Amino acid sequence: MNLDVNAMGLRIYPDPILKTKAEAFSLPLPENMEAVGQKMLDIMNEHQGIGLAGPQAGLSLRVIVFDLSEDRNEPHILINPEIVYASKDKVKEEEGCLSFPEIHGYVIRHEKVKVTGYNVKGEAVEYEGEGLMAAMFQHEIDHLDGIAFVDRLGTTGKMKAKNMLEALRESYAG
């Protein structure tokens, strides 16, 4: 099986794919899994993001990519990511999202998480992240469940984002 890389591109709110629960991959992975991940990384880098989830690239499948390195030379592709541990401690930091251009707001996240999944070869991998990395994992895995960071904003954040969201809805071409 191959996925259509040419059909992939950044999806912007209110694209319904962003509200759709993404499907898990089954093994063996698609033959062009690496090209799919690379395309997601290209989209992410083109828009200066640190992470991107499948639905944001038009793919309703459980895959995320990320690169938290300063030089943007440590790309990761993680398939069927799952949070297997989340710290009780939480932190509140400002987030943004490539699918919600120019909207920012504070979101409460677990300070540390442990995430399991597969790499593009279908091998089991595990990550431990804290701070920005932990928030990124929670943000991207939320996307796979049809949840965006704006859904997790507090009352003030939601009020601030309201007009921007309305503007995005008005300019959405469908």
Ligand SMILES: [Zn+2]
């Ligand atoms: Zn996002």
